[in-house]
Amino acid sequence: MTKKVRVRFAPSPTGPLHIGGVRTALFNYLFAKKHGGDFVLRIEDTDQNRFVEGAEQYITESLNWCRIPYDEGVEKDGGFGPYRQSERKHIYKQYADQLIEKGHAYYAFDSAESLDTHRKEHEAKGKTFIYNWHNRLKLNNSLALTAKEVKAKLDAGEPYVVRYKSPQNETLHLKDIVRGDIEIDTNILDDKVLYKSDGMPTYHLANIVDDHLMEITHVIRGEEWLPSLALHYLLYRSFEWEAPQFAHLPLILKPTGKGKLSKRDGAKFGFPVFPLEWDDTKSGELYKGFREEGYFEDALVNFLAFLGWNPGTEQELFSLEELVHAFDLERINKAGARFDIDKMKWYNQQYMQHKSDDELATIFQKQQSELAEIDVNYIALVVGLIKERASFVSDFWNLSHYFFIAPESYDEKASKKAFKEDTADILKQLVELIKPINDFTSANLQNDIKGWITSNEIGFGKVMQPLRLSLVGALQGPDVFEIMFMIGKQETIKRIQKVIEQL
Known part of the structure; x- marks a missing residue:
């Protein structure tokens, strides 16, 4: 019987969720749903020094906004909780002890000062200090000390860490769904700390134990965890547990294609790198969010x-x-993926064109205070005329303000182009033509005005340019007859008369 697919997204609440984290969550979600499995959210908060208030809520809100909510996790118990590592700390000590009993880990009593001295001695000789097979018997640990000495240190409450005993002279053959076959020489591995002197596990131990106890079948995570794969594989082997399948996702690169996209790059390049806005109380910085910048969640997910x-x-x-x-x-x-904000804008535009005018009108009305008292059905008609030229709902006002308020001024360059000596007379005649039109539809207006222009042998530009300028304030916007129909006869005449007076 094949196991039910279970994947997990395990962020640390050390700040806002970076867009790379959202991509990792998305790939886990897609894989789980494709295989009818569970998407688990686990909060890895063992590093209490870096814990940031509000970060956990930010993570869950981000996932919900992106419509990739977790099936199981904090406040959604699926029988494998608790889902915060800080609430599981009573679990890990027994597993660290198990590894010591099996001979796969050991107590290390080295002080930070003594390790620092060793480091400096190595650096002076142009070498790198690695705590592993080649020097561990010369250091202050339970492999180098007698059982009696170790017991005395433990009984005296001397601080210690638990280190993993990396094997010597072995070649590991690892498999990764994205990277393929990987070979690792165990002689280059260091003896990583699994359990800290403060009674908390390190990421490596907690991660493996939790994935095993939560029955995770596939670990889909960022490329930055690839160097930890050998240790994680060895831990599974040491516990005699079946390891999950691993898939390490490529880095998200800066727009230049060089280097990993960082949280600082948002300010540098002028676009968001977080799903939601984040107010950093420590630095006083406000980081932009895709949601607040007007991007649609489904466009972001597709991108x-x-x-x-x-x-x-x-x-x-x-x-x-x-x-x-x-x-x-x-x-x-395998290769890194360049973060192209222009492509993201393209996605946003595509998704906006597919949304109904009614839905966009509601968003537009909420965003623009001038529209508070205007009928949303009228706003929807306007949106239908202008949305093709927009990438964001925030572009709408600039493209459509003249549908709601008469222009206060007229584009200087356009005025010089559109207004000639005889323009005022032509516009006065146009007003007289418009006044008796009762069926004030765009088709009727087009028929009557174009017929009048042709029969009087006036150049089209001599009428249409100043007419557009009077309605819009500039030589832009959709079909002029649509604008006239939308604002109505009275408003059309009023605007033409105003331009005659002013110009």
């Missing part, structure tokens, strides 16, 4: 899915359901 994965087809626009169906770990690239 992130393509950072390191491709479906093998020409299709670029995927709903979440389509992503679930198409997703495959085998199609993840």
Whole structure:
């Protein structure tokens, strides 16, 4: 019987969730849903010194906004809790003890000062100090001391850490779904600390124990964890547990393609690198969020899915359901994925065009105080006319303000182009033509005005340019007859008369 797929996303609450973390969560979510499995959120808060208030709530809010909520985790117990590592600390000591009993780990009593001295001595000789097989018998640990000496130190309450005893002269053959076969020489591994003197496990021990106890079948995580793969594999072997399958995702690179995208790059390049806005109380900095900058969550998810994965087809626009169906770990690239904000804007524009005018009108009305008292159905009609030229809802006002308020001024360059000596007379005649039109539809207006221009042999530009300028304040906007129809006869005449007076 095949095991039920269980994956986990295990961020540390040390600040806002970076966009790389959201991508990791997304790939875990897609894989779980594709295989009818569980997506677990575990909060890895063993490093209490770096804990940031509000970061955990930020993580869950981000996942919910992206519509990739976890199935199991904090406040969603699936029988494998607790899901905060700080609430599981009573669990880890027994596993550290188990490894010591089996001869796979040992007590190390070295002080920070003595290790620092060793480091400096090595540096002076141009060497790097590594705590492992070649020097551990010369250091202050339970491998070098007698059982009696070790017991005396433990009984006296001397501080210690538990280190993993890396094997010597062995070649590890590891498998990674993305990277393929990996070979590691164990002689280059250091004896990592598994259990700290403050009674807390390190990431390595807690991670392995939790993944085992939570029955995680696949570990899908960032490339930065690749150097830890050998140790994690060895820990599974030492415990005699079945290891999950590993997949290490490629880095998300800066827009230049050089180096990993960092949280500082958002300010540097002028775009968000966090899903939601984050107010850093320590530094006093306010970090931009994709949500607050006007990006749609489904556009962001589609964009992130393509950072390191491709479906093998020409299709670029995927709903979440389509992503679930198409997703495959085998199609993840090894190479880093460049973060292209222009592509993200393109996705946003595509998703906006697919949204209904009613939905966009509601968002627009909430954003723009001038629209508070205006009928949302009228706003929806305006949105339908201008949305193709926008990438964000925040672009709408600039493209459509003249549908709601008359222009206060007129573009100087456009005025010089549109207004000639006879323009005022032509516009006065146009007003007289418009006044008796009762069926004030764009089709009727177009028919009557174009017919009048043709029969009087006036150049089209001589009428249409100053007419547009009077309605809009500039030579821009959708079809002029649509604008007239939308603002109505009275307002149209009022605006033409105003431009005659002013110019």
